[in-house]
Amino acid sequence: MGHVDHGKTTLLDKIRGTAIVSGEAGAITQHIGATEVPIDVIVDKLGDPRLRDRFMVPGLLFIDTPGHHAFTTLRSRGGALADLAIVVVDINEGFKPQTFESLQILKRFKTPFVVVANKIDRIGGWVPQKNMPFAATFKKQSGDVQARLETKLYEVVGELYNQGFAAERYDRVTNFQNTLGVVPVSAFTGEGVPDVLMVLLGLAQRFLEANLQYSATGPGVGTVLEVKEEKGLGPTLDIILYDGTLKKGDTVVIGSLGEPLQTKVRALLKPRELSEIRYESKFQQVNKITAAAGVKISAPGLEGALAGAPIRVATEETLEEIVAQVKSEIDEVRIDTDSVGILIKADTLGSLEALVHEFKKDEVPIRKAEVGDISHRDAVEASTVEDPLYSVLIGFNVKVHPDAREFLQESNVKLLTSDVIYRLVEDYQKYVKEQKE
Numbered sequence: 001m002g003h004v005d006h007g008k009t010t011l012l013d014k015i016r017g018t019a020i021v022s023g024e025a026g027a028i029t030q031h032i033g034a035t036e037v038p039i040d041v042i043v044d045k046l047g048d049p050r051l052r053d054r055f056m057v058p059g060l061l062f063i064d065t066p067g068h069h070a071f072t073t074l075r076s077r078g079g080a081l082a083d084l085a086i087v088v089v090d091i092n093e094g095f096k097p098q099t100f101e102s103l104q105i106l107k108r109f110k111t112p113f114v115v116v117a118n119k120i121d122r123i124g125g126w127v128p129q130k131n132m133p134f135a136a137t138f139k140k141q142s143g144d145v146q147a148r149l150e151t152k153l154y155e156v157v158g159e160l161y162n163q164g165f166a167a168e169r170y171d172r173v174t175n176f177q178n179t180l181g182v183v184p185v186s187a188f189t190g191e192g193v194p195d196v197l198m199v200l201l202g203l204a205q206r207f208l209e210a211n212l213q214y215s216a217t218g219p220g221v222g223t224v225l226e227v228k229e230e231k232g233l234g235p236t237l238d239i240i241l242y243d244g245t246l247k248k249g250d251t252v253v254i255g256s257l258g259e260p261l262q263t264k265v266r267a268l269l270k271p272r273e274l275s276e277i278r279y280e281s282k283f284q285q286v287n288k289i290t291a292a293a294g295v296k297i298s299a300p301g302l303e304g305a306l307a308g309a310p311i312r313v314a315t316e317e318t319l320e321e322i323v324a325q326v327k328s329e330i331d332e333v334r335i336d337t338d339s340v341g342i343l344i345k346a347d348t349l350g351s352l353e354a355l356v357h358e359f360k361k362d363e364v365p366i367r368k369a370e371v372g373d374i375s376h377r378d379a380v381e382a383s384t385v386e387d388p389l390y391s392v393l394i395g396f397n398v399k400v401h402p403d404a405r406e407f408l409q410e411s412n413v414k415l416l417t418s419d420v421i422y423r424l425v426e427d428y429q430k431y432v433k434e435q436k437e
C-alpha cells in the first residue's frame with residue numbers, strides 16, 4: 001500500500017526479479033493481481049539455510065494495490081483480506097494523502113505491517129550497492145550520506161508517531177509487538193530488499209502462527225478484486241481465493257447490490273508464468289486452484305458483481321445457506337439508514353464501508369450509502385433533505401453523471417468528491433463549520 005508512484009510495483013518486481021536472478025524462476029508463481037513467492041526462495045535470499053526451519057509459512061502471496069485504488073477493496077468478512085501489509089513511502093517525499101489513508105485502514109483492521117522507506121538511492125551522494133542488505137550498504141556510504149538518510153528516516157518515524165505509531169529503524173527495534181519497523185530500501189537497486197523479506201517473515205511468524213490455518217480441500221472462499229471486461233470473454237472477475245478449492249464447473253455465489261449472483265465457472269484463467277496480468281492478454285486455463293491464490297474467472301451473468309464482495313463455492317445442498325451467508329456479508333456494509341442524512345456513493349464495498357465507518361464515528365447521520373456512480377436519482381434524493389448540513393452528496397472514486405451534475409448546479413445540494421477517504425471527511429467537516437458560521 002502507499003501513495004501513487006512511491007514504488008510499490010517496483011518493489012514487488014524487485015522481489016520477483018531477484019528471485020529469478022537467483023535461479024529460482026520456476027518457483028515464483030504469477031497470479032491474477034498477485035505473486036506467490038515460496039519460502040525456500042525467500043530463505044535463499046536471506047542467505048542462511050538454517051533459517052528454513054524457523055518458518056512455518058509456506059511462502060508469501062503478494063498483492064499489489066495501485067495507489068489510486070483503495071486497499072479497502074481487499075476485504076474479507078469485514079476485515080482486511082491481507083494478513084500483513086507493506087506500506088511504501090518515498091523517503092524523499094515523505095507522507096502523502098494515500099500514505100495517511102493506508103495507515104488509517106491498517107489501524108482500523110489491526111493488520112500488522114512494516115514500513116518501507118523507499119528510494120534511498122536518490123539521497124544525495126548515495127553510492128548504490130546492488131541487492132545488498134541495508135546494514136552492508138549503509139556501512140559503505142560516507143558519513144554525510146549516512147546522516148542524510150538518518151534525518152529523512154526520522155522524519156518518517158516522526159510522521160508515524162503523529163499517526164499514533166511508535167516506530168524505529170527496523171534493525172533498532174527490540175519488540176515488534178509494540179514498535180513498527182521502518183526498512184530503508186531502494187526498490188530500484190534492490191538495497192534493503194532482503195531486509196524487507198526478513199521482517200515480513202518475522203511478522204508472519206509472530207502474529208499469524210495461530211491463524212495460519214486454512215483448508216486446502218474445503219469449498220472455495222474468496223474476495224472479488226476487480227470486475228473487468230475482457231475481449232471475447234465479456235465481464236470477468238479477478239479474485240483472490242483465501243480458503244479452500246475452486247474448480248472449473250463449480251457453482252459460485254457472488255455478492256452484488258441486489259440478490260447475490262449465482263453462476264457456474266466456465267473457465268479459470270491464470271496469467272502466463274512471470275508476466276503481469278496487466279500487460280498480458282493471453283491466459284492459461286487451469287482446472288482447479290487452491291488457496292491462497294489469485295485467478296480470473298469467466299462465467300455467464302457476472303454483470304453486477306461488486307469489487308470487494310465475497311465469492312463462495314456452493315453445492316446443491318449448501319446453496320441456500322451460502323446465498324444467505326453472502327447476502328449477510330454484503331448487508332453488514334449496509335447501514336441503518338436515517339431519513340435525514342447525507343448520501344454516500346463509492347466505487348467498491350470496501351471503500352464504502354470505510355467511509356460509513358468514518359462518518360459514523362463523527363455521528364453524522366447517513367440517509368443512503370451505496371456502491372456506484374452518482375446518478376440523477378441520487379442528486380434528486382439529496383435535494384429532498386431539507387437540513388443543509390445533510391443535503392450533501394459524497395462521492396469516492398466515482399463518476400458524476402452529466403444529468404446529475406446539471407441538476408446539482410441548480411440545487412442547494414453540496415457535492416464533495418475525492419479519491420482520498422479522509423479528505424472527504426475533512427471537506428465535510430469544513431463545510432459543516434462554514435454552514436454554522
Ligand code: GTP
Nearest residue numbers: 003004005006007008009010066067119186187188
Ligand atoms: P502506483 O501503482 O501508480 O500507485 O505507483 P507505485 O507505487 O507502484 O510506483 P512504481 O513502482 O510504479 O514507481 C514509480 C516510479 O518511481 C517509477 O518510475 C520507478 O522506476 C520509480 N522508483 C520506484 N522505486 C524507486 C527507487 O527505489 N529508486 C528510484 N530512483 N526510483 C524508484
Ligand code: MG
Nearest residue numbers: 008009066067
Ligand atoms: Mg503500482
